[in-house]
Amino acid sequence: MDFAVDRARPPLARRRRLRGGRALLVGVPLAFLGVFFLWPVVAILGRGFTVRGSLDLSPIGDVLRDASLRHVLWFTIEQAAISTLATLAIALPATAVLSRYRFRGRGLLVAVLTMPFVLPTVVVATAFRSLGVQGSLGAIVIAHTFFNVAVVVRIVGSTWRGLGRAEEDAARVLGASPLRTFVTVTLPALRPAIIAAASIVFLFCFTSFGVILILGGPQFATLETEIYRQTAQLLDLRTAAALSVVQLAAVVSALVVAGTMTGRAQRVSRPAAPRRLPVGRRARLLPAAGVLPALLLVAIPSLDLLRQSFADHAYGYTHLGTLPLGAPETSAVALLNSLRIAAVATLMAVLLGLALATAVTRPGRGDRLARAAQSLVVLPLGVSAVTVGFGFLIVFDAPPVDLRTSWWIIPIAHALVALPFVVRATVTVLRAIDPRQREAAALLGAPPWRVWREIDLRSIRRAAAVAAGFAFAISLGEFGATLFIVRPDTTTVPVAIYRFLSRPGATNVDQAMALAAILMVITGLVALVGERSGRTDSAF
Amino acid sequence: MLNVSGVSVQYGEAVALDRVDLTVNRGEIVAVLGPSGSGKTSLLRAIAGLEPVTTGEIVWDDEPVTHLPAHRRGFGLMFQDHALFSHHDVIGNVEFGLRMQDDRSPPDRRSRARAVLDLVGMAGYDHRRVDQLSGGEQQRVALARALAPSPRLLMLDEPLASVDRERREHLAAELHRIIRAAGTPTLLVTHDLDEAFTLADVVVVLDGGRVLQRGPAPKVWRAPNSIVVARFLGVTTKLRLPVVAGSAATPWGMVTAPPNATTAWVGFRAADLRVDPDGPVGGTVRTVWFRRDHYLVELDTADGPMTVTSSRPPAVGDRVQVRADLEAAVILDA
Structure with a gap:
């Protein structure tokens, strides 16, 4: 076989293996997307197109x-x-x-x-x-x-x-x-x-x-x-x-x-x-x-x-823990909420995203499944946060899945919004791995999971870290979806800022300014660290 | 020993390998020689377990490995482009296969890796980054990585292809020494005649997914079994001669024809035909090529076109005489 021809064709052997693991890799994230994304969207379509059960x-x-x-x-x-x-x-x-x-x-x-x-x-x-x-x-x-x-x-x-x-x-x-x-x-x-x-x-x-x-x-x-x-x-x-x-x-x-x-x-x-800058001040x-x-x-x-x-608004910083946001919460509680939610949302988005990215980039039984999964994943990128929030509101407020009072509904919504970014960032890196590296590892005695750990995971660690930072920042800042499903005990910082801003009075503005500055510094740092450490254009 | 019998590989309609038989005995170096697209890389990948076979059996000693995944075959492969792990340094690459063997302790791994690096002449390179090595150095590291876990079979894909020309001969000799020292049965595939005939004990000629000839290297070189193989092995001048009483008359003397042949096909490599004033055959010079240590001359003679060597360059249009090394002639049934 001509060498160049061989390289273009995905080796058949890898297609045959990995079936069981694959099903799990694709299945769990797809189930997540199905329940938390497709179902709400379908529910919205249903409400928009039907009146009392018939098409209208x-x-x-x-x-x-x-x-x-x-x-x-x-x-x-x-x-x-x-x-x-x-x-x-x-x-x-x-x-x-x-x-x-x-x-x-x-x-x-x-x-x-x-x-x-x-x-x-x-x-x-x-x-x-x-x-x-x-x-x-x-x-x-x-x-x-x-x-x-x-x-x-x-x-x-x-x-x-x-x-x-x-x-x-x-x-x-x-x-x-x-x-x-x-x-x-x-x-x-x-x-x-x-x-x-x-x-x-x-x-x-x-x-x-x-x-x-x-x-x-x-x-x-x-x-x-x-x-x-x-x-x-x-x-x-x-x-x-x-x-x-x-x-x-x-x-x-x-x-x-x-x-x-x-x-x-x-x-x-x-x-x-890239060239050097031209020499001379005028140039x-x-x-x-x-x-x-x-x-x-x-x-x-x-x-x-x-x-x-x-x-002008330093008062806000000194009263984060005292000024009531809505009894009995304070800004400090909102900050804590936001950090906890962001941590959980990031974990979910990264785990699901890595699983999907791995499944999508391992050429498998018909690349059609992989392609379908990938396009399904990027959909939430475009579908607005408000649609996600509204969909959650109309779907998960009654059995069979009643999450109205659950703390989990917010991290889930955030993970959903962050997932496409994680997948995009990691898929690019996984695609760039030379398949020969995996073959070489297999020939040296590495079973499939070990190949993933030694080759895929190693190349993806940085991208995954960047994606995690990104997901964290997204969750911290998420506003549109959160506003629909937030409850007094799950108030996040963006929601708190919005509440303070819509109230009259200077102390409320102070609080909003302080919270906004804190949030900006945290997310800005996360983004800067990501950019510096990852040095990839992968998120976009 | 490796026993490949009746192995076919198909990609959809295209047949890459067609019922190939192949044996690699203990301590043997076997070269599969074929032009681009002959199926040699598919054969290597099938044996390695990277390509599923459509039909046929691959057996190591008495153990069928046809359906064993690559990581459990215990075969080593040196990729043509080396496929070194860029996220590991030199020693990390060599230790990789040892880490996959659970029964080795870290110091044990390190000393084994060092020993193999020493064998390939890369001692002291432990912590160099692999992407900063030259092509020849990368090749040595790739060889060390393949040898480190003591594979039952070593496979090499065009081992010298990425080494520049001046260093090839030296590296070929080195490779030969290393493989012999390691004592691992070895299968290499290549399109390069030098590579095959300097490294291998046994040469298998593959074309169009089929084995055309196999045998000890000198024998295959001396006696190609078909015109296709003869051409592939560098026979450039051919004469078609009638057979009389079991012999054919060349301008340089009689040769014994194959049994039952009525017409003999007698072929010569350029090196075996030399310009010589005392030669019995005359011809007119058509083209002259400079080849570093000799000149290659194309002639038109009464017996047809010939490609011969000359120590000095004749002018185009000159009449020259040609002498042949009749011992080296390739004689086949036309």
């Missing part, structure tokens, strides 16, 4: 006929579109500089620009509010841009850095100017990545909840906040379900676009080495100007939140 499209029709709800839908699309364009405008120049040049502090700059992605929405909204940016479309757009610069830097950046320089050099030698080269060679190669990034940014802005709720105020409602209002304030579950169906449809179409484009934005095998002006807007946008609100929390 009238709830959806009612929603689409209602002028104020139509306005909500329109505003959701409008703010997401504007936010996406603003994000691209700010992030693309920075991405260009970060992926073309190497310079001291580049890694730190990437970490700083990508850190906002894990920051809790509630914290960021608080930060912008303290800057006086609130109650307008502009405030919403700026906050969304703050978050999503990270998405563009990661997705477009990894493709950009992977681009071979040879094509650009060829164009230059053939007589194209640098600008012409960029337009005719570089940009077309980047287009799939840019579209993929844009559709994910759009998706995140479309399903944004905390930012809209806190910065938008009552006059700026999107589908997400409207679902919450209909459920929590108007108790109109029927309309909420119908809105969720509209929401799901929009989300799935955006995901499809992103998925197709991500598939096309494959990296080139041998990337060009460096352009790269600096490319990064600066993004850097300022990210740095100002974060630093100002810290400054203000200590300067």
Whole structure:
């Protein structure tokens, strides 16, 4: 057999083995997803499409006929579109500089620009509010841009850095100017990545909840906040379900676009080495100007939140344990809750995620099962937290699975939100393992589980640690789903911040600021540590 | 000893191996020689347990291993690209197989690994990172890793393919010494004639998934059993001659034809035909190739085209005379 041909084909022997373990590896996570994700989604669809057990499209029709709800839908699309364009405008120049040049502090700059992605929405909204940016479309757009610069830097950046320089050099030698080269060679190669990034940014802005709720105020409602209002304030579950169906449809179409484009934005095998920055102060002006807007946008609100929390609102820190949040809880209790929930959610997400990633990357009986599992896993990534929360609310409040009063419902929801990130981060690493390494280990006498421990686990340890940090940060900051299912004794920090902010009085603002600053520092540290230790672009 | 009988490997419709028989005896080095796509890597993978066989039996001594998973066969394999574990240093790679054997203590493992590293000439490299080694050094570590757990059978996939040309000859000799010193029966697959005939006691020629010829290396080299094998083994000049009374008349003298043949196929390797003013056959020079220590000359003669060697370069169009080493001729039934 020709060697090159052999390499392309997954060895048959490995397909035959591992069947029992495989079933368990796929089965447990799939069961988890089935119960805690598919079932709630199906329940929402059921409520949206049926009236008293028979198919009826009238709830959806009612929603689409209602002028104020139509306005909500329109505003959701409008703010997401504007936010996406603003994000691209700010992030693309920075991405260009970060992926073309190497310079001291580049890694730190990437970490700083990508850190906002894990920051809790509630914290960021608080930060912008303290800057006086609130109650307008502009405030919403700026906050969304703050978050999503990270998405563009990661997705477009990894493709950009992977681009071979040879094509650009060829164009230059053939007589194209640098600008012409960029337009005719570089940009077309980047287009799939840019579209993929844009559709994910759009998706995140479309399903944004905390930012809209806190910065938008009552006059700026999107589908997400409207679902919450209909459920929590108007108790109109029927309309909420119908809105969720509209929401799901929009989300799935955006995901499809992103998925197709991500598939096309494959990296080139041998990337060009980044160049040094041009020498001379004037020549460096352009790269600096490319990064600066993004850097300022990210740095100002974060630093100002810290400054203000200590300067004007220091009262909050000293009274974490005394000021009642809702008798008898205090902020200190919420902090403790959040940490405990995050620990459990992280454990669940990492264990389930590793099992799924292993199952998906071991070529098995028909790769169809693996593919199905993987696409099922990334679904919760797009389906909004509010949908998850709403789904939990309508499914798990009655037998057969009554989790209404259970502490576990919150870590489960958080694990569900974090799971896709864990799978994405670890699958990339597992895919990159040369199958010959596993074969070599087997030939040296390692049984299958030992091969997994010696080869897979070793390569994945870092990615798993990064993913765990990420999951921890996600859980700490999760707001949308939690708000639906939270109970007085399970109040988390983001929920507490929201409660304090919606009450009048300076001491409440102090408390919110202190909690937001604490949460920001914890999640920021987790993200920075992850970025430094893992040095992967795997989460995105 | 290893006994492979009637082994076939299929990928869907494509047949990679077609009822292959093969034996590796104790202390023997067997080379499976074949061009790209001949099925040699499939054969190696099937024996290693990395590829399921469609039909046939693989037996070690009296123990059938056909359906035994790779990790329980006790065979060692040195991969062509080495597949060293980049997350382990040199000694970590060599100790890996020893760690899989539960009955060895850590000091025992360390001393065994050191002994094997010493055998392959890599003593003192214990804590070097494997990705910082040269190709030849990686090859030695890969060999040490395969030998360390004392495999019943050692398999090598194109062992010298990733070593640069100048070092190949030296490494081939080294490899031969190491395998002999280890005393492990060895099966190697290669497309490289030098590799096969310098390392192996027994050569098996494989093509299209079938065994064409097997035998002691010198015998296979001297007497290919078919025209296909002869061509593959470097026979470039061939004459088709009528057989009269069991003999065929070459320009350089009579040779004995195969029994019952009416036409003999007589082949020569370039090294066995030399330009010589006293040679009985004349030809016109068509092309001349420089080959470091000699020149390769293509001629047109009355007996057809010939590829011969010359110590000095003739000019294209010259008439030259050719002498043959008749002893080295490959004679087959045409």
